[in-house]
Amino acid sequence: MIRTATPGRRERRLSATQGLMVRGMAVLLAAVLVVGSVRALIARSDGGPAEQHYTGTAVLGELSSLRTSLDRSTGELEILELELQRSRAILEYSARYQIPADLATLIYDIALREGIGPELAFRLVKVESGFNPRARSSMAAFGLAQVQLRTARYYKLGVTLDDLFDPATNLTIGFRYLRDLLDTYHDLRLALLAYNRGPAKVNQLLGDGREPGNGFETSVLQGYQRPTSSP
Helix, strand or coil: CCCCCCCCCCCCCCCHHHHHHHHHHHHHHHHHHHHHHHHHHHHHHHHHHHHHHHHHHHHHHHHHHHHHHHHHHHHHHHHHHHHHHHHHHHHHHHHHCCCCCCHHHHHHHHHHHHHHHHHHHHHHHHHHCCCCCCCEECCCCCCCCCCCCCHHHHHCCEEEEEECCCCHHHHHHHHHHHHHHHHHHHHHHHHHHHHHHHHHHHHHHCCCCCCCCHHHHHHCCCCCCCCCCCC
């Protein structure tokens, strides 16, 4: 049943980013309150004769409890900060490549899970398929990351052609394949060429003393700033 809105009544919904900011402020406030409690507790422990009934053992017990609360609040704040950074990055990629936020989220999360830098992952998908999950090539490569069925079955037994049009399946296999190529060649440029042309072709050309480049790697890496820690 469709519900109509009550006249004169407006519903307010916070965006995901705003929600994270509100939660972050709440955790930060909790941390501030805990710190204030610790200071007050220390002041009580240093009080005059009227405060002598407040024993050192009690002080240590309460300090330990407050420290635990503070550590928990600090940990939650760090998690919220990471979530906020993730949300900002996803929104930035979504805007830059003019793709839906859910697709940007999928590419971002699967890339990190498979050990590929998100920046490289988005560039690869843009060049390979233009972010079209139904893309097909003349070389029988399919989906967002342009994966061939033979390659896909090496990573996932029983995978079908229809499976390769599922964005999550396609990206997982494609990024895992690229990760393996990076570990094999230890060279980002050669790994990308092997991804596009096939390792056998790249190895043949290198063995003959010929240049394996075909422009694909240039398209992916143009303007790319390689992270210091990973590709």
